[in-house]
Amino acid sequence: MNILLKSAKIVHAPAKDIHLKKRDILIKNGVIVKIAASIEPPAKTKVFEYENLHVSVGWLDTGVCFGEPGYEERETISNGLATAAKSGFTDIILNPNTNPLPDNSGQIIFFKNASEGHLTNLHPLGNLTVSSKGENLAELYDMKNAGAVGFYDYKHSLANSNLLKIALQYAQNFDGLVHSFPMDNKIAGKGIVNEGEISTRMGLKGIPSLAEELQISRDLFILEYTGGKLHIPTISSAGSVKLISNAKKKGLDVTCSVALHNLYFDDNALKEFDANFKMLPPLRTKADVKALIKGVENGTIDFVSADHTPLNVELKHVEFDNAEYGTIGLESAFGIMNQLFGLEKAIELLSKGRERYGIKIPVLKEGEQANLTLFAPETSYVMKNEHISSSSKNSVFLGEKLKGKVLGTIGNNQILFC
CATH class of the missing domain: 2.30.40.10 (Urease, subunit C, domain 1)
Known part of the structure; x- marks a missing residue:
């Protein structure tokens, strides 16, 4: 060429x-x-x-879902990588959101082999626990050696505090990056949207920001005790920004990301009951959106992710309560980020993240x-x-x-x- x-x-x-x-x-x-x-x-x-x-140098997204294996009707690896390339991304971090889940080295090897020969590089995350059940740690060391760049039970919060403590301690032996989804399930209960005026008017059960902030507080206390590397994906509230800012001032090795849609929309977008706006974490208030944008601008929030989650029509064109969480976002990522932050900041954000995940930084x-x-x-x-x-x-x-x-x-x- x-x-x-x-x-x-x-x-x-x-x-x-x-x-x-x-x-x-x-x-x-x-x-x-x-x-x-x-x-x-x-x-x-x-x-x-x-x-x-x-x-610019090629872009990276730190949180992408496809479907293969198991959910090829949502997205295949081949078409997913082609979509990423058309959207400007030369590297993507692949979330463990497949069937079977990648909780062993064999599954990581499958992803690496299936993505060979593509323009866009695929960097898989392995599961933190077996089958995302939060009971036993997965084969972290073996998956790291097979090519996993971190460990994450995708959109599943870890209720067992001791297991997170052990994971952070163990992963330090091989420079592993532990992810913890910020949601206290007991507080969230059966909520599906942000708890507030909009949820009350719509008659939908709410998830208070307390559910996110309580979990983050716990995780940061554990990180301070254990040391290690922690990443908190897709935060959504003003309180979360403040908690992570304070942790960074203490010198804790923590990073976080925010989903693109949580920067662009607030929970007023839910008024039409469009199931495409059903997200996890949910869309929050205007005040939260303002705090998230400020957190990106001052560096408290490290990465902006499209949180790209393809879902076939049968999972979205249903009653709002029954719809699956998620939206696609790779194709619109640049157009939204350029609009929100201006060109230079947008390119900086789109290029960030490789060092955190141990990926070669292009020059x-x-x-x-x-x-x-x-x-x-x-x-x-x-x-x-x-x-x-x-x-x-x-x-x-x-x-x-x-x-x-x-x-x-x-x-x-x-x-x-x-």
């Missing part, structure tokens, strides 16, 4: 000499061989030009492998079904105006133009 990117504005803050400057970029056999103000295309080189072309300079995302940040459009590449179409962003369009991705000596 030989390609020349013409007059591309580079968004790569670590490289001060080329950041926000227009340059030609010549790539041969997957390697960046030259970056200059003007480059004449060598023979047998494809030239890519686009008005307002921008380029945009001569002599390095090309791991790039191409985009036009000023292009606006309304999200429609035709913009969805996922097998499942359960998107809360349908009908929303997005700012920014992905033009292509380059990685693993492959290129995709959208």
Whole structure:
């Protein structure tokens, strides 16, 4: 693959000499061989030009679901990775949300083998406990050696405090990253949306933010006792932001993420009983959204994830109470983040996370492998079904105006133009 990117504005803050400057970029056999103000295309080189072309290092999402194995009707690994590539992502962290669940090294090897040969790299999480039941630790060390980048019982909170303590202590022996979903199930009860005025008006059982904050408080106390590395995925409340901020000031090794939809919507979106807006954690109040955005901006919240969860129509087009939790978000991630945070902050957020998960960090300079995302940040459009590449179409962003369009991705000596 030989390609020349013409007059591309580079968004790569670590490289001060080329950041926000227009340059030609010549790539041969997957390697960046030259970056200059003007480059004449060598023979047998494809030239890519686009008005307002921008380029950054390839993006990462820290929380993606597919379906295979077991739920191929939701999404296959192959189409899921193709969707990620079309959405600008050259790396994704895959949540353990399959059947069977990946609680052993064999399942991790399956994911690694099934994702070979794709432009986008798949980095699997293994289960923290066997079958996500919260009773016995899974084969953490063996899964780490097989390629797992962390351990997580996806959307299942760990009720056994001692088991979390043991997991954090044990994982330190091999630099393992433990995830803990922030939800106290006893407090949450049978709630399905945020507890508040909206849930009362709609007659739906609520999940108070206390359920999340109580669990986070417990986890942080345990982390302070044990040491180790803890990641808290998809927080949703102002109180959670404050708890994690205080923990970081203490020097605890904790990171957290927030789902894209929890930054964009509040619980007023539930008024139409559209089951696509049924999420876990639920959409919270306007005040929570404001605190979450501030937490992203000041660095308390480390990562923004699409929390991409494909669900086939039978799981969503049902009564709100009976619908499954989740929405897809990869295709709309850039358009929403660019709108919320502006270009430079959006690219910073989309590029973050690899160090935490032990993934090689791409560098945009001569002599390095090309791991790039191409985009036009000023292009606006309304999200429609035709913009969805996922097998499942359960998107809360349908009908929303997005700012920014992905033009292509380059990685693993492959290129995709959208």
